[in-house]
Amino acid sequence: MIPISNPQRQFNALKKEITQAIHNVLNSGQYIMGEHVKRLEKEVAQMIGTKEAIAVGNGTDALVLTLEALGITKGDEVITSPFTFFATAEAIAQVGATPVFVDINETFNLDPEKIEPAITEKTKAIMPVHLFGQPAEMKTIQQLADVYDLYIVEDACQAFGAFLDNTRVGALGDAACFSFFPTKNLSTFGDGGMITTNDEQLANRLRSLRTHGSQIKYFHDEIGYNSRLDEIHAAVLLEAIQKIDLWNEERRRIAKIYKEKLRDLDFIKLPKEIDGAYHVYHLFTIVTEKRDDLMNYLINQQIQTGIYYPQPLHLQKALNHLNYKNGNFPNAENYANKSLALPIFTYLTETEQTKVIMAIRNFAGDTV
Numbered sequence: 001m002i003p004i005s006n007p008q009r010q011f012n013a014l015k016k017e018i019t020q021a022i023h024n025v026l027n028s029g030q031y032i033m034g035e036h037v038k039r040l041e042k043e044v045a046q047m048i049g050t051k052e053a054i055a056v057g058n059g060t061d062a063l064v065l066t067l068e069a070l071g072i073t074k075g076d077e078v079i080t081s082p083f084t085f086f087a088t089a090e091a092i093a094q095v096g097a098t099p100v101f102v103d104i105n106e107t108f109n110l111d112p113e114k115i116e117p118a119i120t121e122k123t124k125a126i127m128p129v130h131l132f133g134q135p136a137e138m139k140t141i142q143q144l145a146d147v148y149d150l151y152i153v154e155d156a157c158q159a160f161g162a163f164l165d166n167t168r169v170g171a172l173g174d175a176a177c178f179s180f181f182p183t184k185n186l187s188t189f190g191d192g193g194m195i196t197t198n199d200e201q202l203a204n205r206l207r208s209l210r211t212h213g214s215q216i217k218y219f220h221d222e223i224g225y226n227s228r229l230d231e232i233h234a235a236v237l238l239e240a241i242q243k244i245d246l247w248n249e250e251r252r253r254i255a256k257i258y259k260e261k262l263r264d265l266d267f268i269k270l271p272k273e274i275d276g277a278y279h280v281y282h283l284f285t286i287v288t289e290k291r292d293d294l295m296n297y298l299i300n301q302q303i304q305t306g307i308y309y310p311q312p313l314h315l316q317k318a319l320n321h322l323n324y325k326n327g328n329f330p331n332a333e334n335y336a337n338k339s340l341a342l343p344i345f346t347y348l349t350e351t352e353q354t355k356v357i358m359a360i361r362n363f364a365g366d367t368v
């Protein structure tokens with residue numbers, strides 16, 4: 001079976017370094033909030049180009065803690081995409097605020113044209129998602145945030161290392177959230193997350209929130225959370241981050257081959273990059289009317305694909321109370337029915353990719 005992603009190959013490529021790094025942590029006697037976390041925060045801040053980086057337990061917590069640290073709470077509205085992983089809207093609801101959805105366009109990201117009409121007196125923030133590794137169209141979002149005095153919180157969980165023009169994703173708003181879940185571009189073999197920001201005050205508040213609202217041990221200023229990155233994961237990530245630009249380049253190379261070899265198939269729409277984007281292809285998502293047939297055909301050829309995402313967030317049962325209906329966001333609904341992600345990961349072999357391409361071409365020959 002050719003899997004849709006395979007983080008194990010990334011770990012295998014660094015097996016010696018990672019094993020040594022884990023040994024070092026085990027021997028250090030310091031397993032929570034030690035030197036590795038500090039070093040990783042420094043490296044991430046330096047790489048992304050922000051003053052601060054704050055490690056937390058996972059990407060979802062990164063979003064929740066950031067919203068809370070910005071003072072977003074009950075009665076507030078946060079504008080975001082209905083076409084993303086559930087955690088994006090879940091985090092907004094977790095702090096008591098209301099997710100307000102705006103439809104996407106053919107980039108799979110927020111349609112910048114549709115944001116302004118969704119802004120109300122209660123809007124406090126816009127939370128663009130850099131879905132599948134492609135930066136959202138930030139220019140309009142930044143202008144609107146300026147005019148209406150709104151925070152921008154990037155959900156950059158799928159886009160570590162991506163650029164928009166010459167700026168890394170993670171430095172395009174007031175704060176940005178990353179996930180190191182095993183399948184993400186930069187990952188560890190467990191949960192992990194990071195927040196980047198240029199706001200030192202916000203960073204201090206986040207450091208307090210992640211450790212029980214405490215700056216000095218056993219003295220608590222507020223009700224916080226227990227959401228920290230383990231030293232073992234920080235040590236693994238310190239090895240992986242050395243490779244991330246190379247690994248993202250590799251994903252882009254694989255994406256380019258898919259585009260070249262599938263370009264002439266007119267039953268498939270290929271992913272497009274926006275101007276100035278350095279897309280890091282967390283996923284390579286095509287759009288086709290024949291989605292379900294193609295998916296079944298490929299699985300019979302031992303090729304795994306994925307549907308991201310089969311149900312847009314405005315139609316999720318958990319958000320019923322927001323009273324959205326089918327038809328509210330036609331693009332998100334359309335892509336939920338027609339999008340299919342093909343295998344893409346660092347160390348996908350040429351033989352494997354050729355097999356995927358040939359299978360799609362055979363499907364076209366057989367049935368289209």
Ligand SMILES: *Cc1c(COP(=O)(O)O)cnc(C)c1O
Pocket residue numbers: 058059060061084085087088129155157158178179180181191192193
């Ligand atoms: C993975 C992901 C998250 C959540 O990250 P976790 O580390 O799994 O909590 C949030 N938003 C998006 C867009 C994601 O892809």
